[in-house]
Amino acid sequence: MGVRKSKIFEVYESDDFRKRKLYTANLVPGKKAYGENIAVQDGIEYREWDAGSSKLASLILNGCTNTGIRNGDVVLYLGSSTGTTVSHVSDIVGKEGFVFALDVAPRVMRDLVFMCEDRKNIAPILADANKPDSFKDRVMEADVLYQDIAQKNQVEIFLKNVKAFLKKGGYALLAVKARNIDVTRNPKDIFRQVRAELESHLTIIDFRTLDPYQRDHCMFVCKRQ
Amino acid sequence: MERKKDFEALYRKNLELTKKQVREAVNEDLLIIQAISSVGDIDKTANLLSKRLREWFALYNPELEHRVKEHEEFVKLVIAQNEKKADDSMGKSFEKEDFGQILSLAGHINSLYELRQQYFNYLEKILKKYCPSVLAITGPIIGAKLFGHAGSLRKLAVLPSSTIQLLGAEKALFRHLQTRGRAKSPKHGILSQHPVMGKVKFKEHGKAARVLADKISLAARIDYFKGQYAGDKLRKEIEEKFGKWE
Numbered sequence: 428m429g430v431r432k433s434k435i436f437e438v439y440e441s442d443d444f445r446k447r448k449l450y451t452a453n454l455v456p457g458k459k460a461y462g463e464n465i466a467v468q469d470g471i472e473y474r475e476w477d478a479g480s481s482k483l484a485s486l487i488l489n490g491c492t493n494t495g496i497r498n499g500d501v502v503l504y505l506g507s508s509t510g511t512t513v514s515h516v517s518d519i520v521g522k523e524g525f526v527f528a529l530d531v532a533p534r535v536m537r538d539l540v541f542m543c544e545d546r547k548n549i550a551p552i553l554a555d556a557n558k559p560d561s562f563k564d565r566v567m568e569a570d571v572l573y574q575d576i577a578q579k580n581q582v583e584i585f586l587k588n589v590k591a592f593l594k595k596g597g598y599a600l601l602a603v604k605a606r607n608i609d610v611t612r613n614p615k616d617i618f619r620q621v622r623a624e625l626e627s628h629l630t631i632i633d634f635r636t637l638d639p640y641q642r643d644h645c646m647f648v649c650k651r652q
Numbered sequence: 653m654e655r656k657k658d659f660e661a662l663y664r665k666n667l668e669l670t671k672k673q674v675r676e677a678v679n680e681d682l683l684i685i686q687a688i689s690s691v692g693d694i695d696k697t698a699n700l701l702s703k704r705l706r707e708w709f710a711l712y713n714p715e716l717e718h719r720v721k722e723h724e725e726f727v728k729l730v731i732a733q734n735e736k737k738a739d740d741s742m743g744k745s746f747e748k749e750d751f752g753q754i755l756s757l758a759g760h761i762n763s764l765y766e767l768r769q770q771y772f773n774y775l776e777k778i779l780k781k782y783c784p785s786v787l788a789i790t791g792p793i794i795g796a797k798l799f800g801h802a803g804s805l806r807k808l809a810v811l812p813s814s815t816i817q818l819l820g821a822e823k824a825l826f827r828h829l830q831t832r833g834r835a836k837s838p839k840h841g842i843l844s845q846h847p848v849m850g851k852v853k854f855k856e857h858g859k860a861a862r863v864l865a866d867k868i869s870l871a872a873r874i875d876y877f878k879g880q881y882a883g884d885k886l887r888k889e890i891e892e893k894f895g896k897w898e
């Protein structure tokens with residue numbers, strides 16, 4: 428089995444047609460980030476990117492061909508958790524790019540700090556995404572904003588951060604879990620409502636549900652004009 | 653190049669700041685939560701090993717195993733070794749080495765019970781300092797479990813009492829909401845373990861849980877805002893309605 432370029436910048440895929448797998452080129456060869464599988468080809472190390480544990484990977488497997496994240500970008504990542512997805516974003520932006528990884532929970536920050544000590548292009552930030560003022564001195568203007576947090580008012584938080592930190596023409600990705608907004612309502616209705624709220628501020632360029640990898644989740648890829 | 657310098661500076665600044673924040677986030681709440689979680693682990697482990705001990709010991713003396721239903725008491729009797737076997741016992745006589753294996757297991761289970769007691773005392777001690785009014789109503793185990801579910805004293809203090817009443821019943825509540833009421837709505841969670849529940853009729857469980865939650869909510873606010881101790885008064889108000897408990 429081999430690894431080849433996919434349609435997405437800096438993302439690779441297996442050439443095994445039976446089961447499509449994604450990879451990113453390891454920024455720190457010899458070091459795994461979280462116990463993922465490694466494939467080596469032509470002396471380059473690739474880390475497997477499992478869609479079951481990453482919404483961004485599911486988005487790509489479900490057909491998105493432009494996530495907006497490129498080599499050299501500055502990414503502000505809200506809701507990093509222990510850094511599973513962040514580590515692949517760090518591979519994608521590479522040494523010329525940078526990731527600001529933010530989470531509100533001290534417990535997950537512990538693991539993230541250890542990851543940042545290996546990966547010098549990630550800065551860990553313990554802060555509440557709902558209070559952009561509290562961390563504005565710790566970040567830079569971003570080319571891409573990515574948000575995956577479990578909050579009822581996640582859309583409001585997203586728009587606040589777009590306004591505060593995303594450059595004009597930048598990409599904004601929002602992962603939504605229907606249950607976080609309302610456990611009793613139909614996910615489709617919730618996604619429609621989120622779309623309406625986003626559309627008045629951003630241009631939506633892609634929308635996908637994340638089945639079968641994550642049930643009742645979806646992702647919006649937007650652009651700030 | 654300018655950008656690279658900015659990255660480096662922000663990398664160092666954030667790493668240092670975040671490490672400090674993580675360190676400073678360690679507080680009383682987290683100590684309580686680790687201790688009560690450990691009690692839960694011990695309960696599960698001791699229960700599992702006690703069942704194994706029973707199966708094993710019953711090859712030797714099934715009559716004793718059958719008679720003593722409570723695990724901790726059973727373990728202590730195995731260790732004491734002063735129970736005579738019935739003459740017509742169904743059990744087989746054991747070689748010393750075979751019996752020794754059972755005895756070792758009983759010894760380790762007993763150590764777990766001792767460790768549990770140590771954590772119980774420890775929890776009682778920190779809860780007495782940290783939230784004495786809550787402690788007076790709940791005792792150390794239920795008090796600490798409420799903490800574990802709420803996340804902290806602060807969160808417990810700001811929760812509506814109707815939520816406190818259902819802490820620990822999240823799964824049942826979710827089922828109720830998702831089936832739009834076809835699954836019964838839960839009446840109580842952790843509070844179902846409170847000794848007062850043993851005093852009242854089944855029909856009154858919901859009401860007792862509501863009163864308990866009300867008083868706990870008040871107590872948590874008093875403790876969190878460092879108000880005057882009100883544990884005895886609140887406890888008495890509950891006892892007047894439902895009877896005294898240990």
Ligand SMILES: C[S@@+](CC[C@H](N)C(=O)[O-])C[C@H]1O[C@@H](n2cnc3c(N)ncnc32)[C@H](O)[C@@H]1O
Pocket residue numbers: 480481482483505506507508509510511512513529530531532535554555556557575576577578
């Ligand atoms: C589903 S996890 C994110 C998983 C991660 N994006 C990945 O793919 O590896 C959601 C995270 O959001 C964080 N979170 C929730 N509310 C937050 C807030 N207000 N600010 C920052 N992070 C928050 C939680 O602590 C949790 O770690």
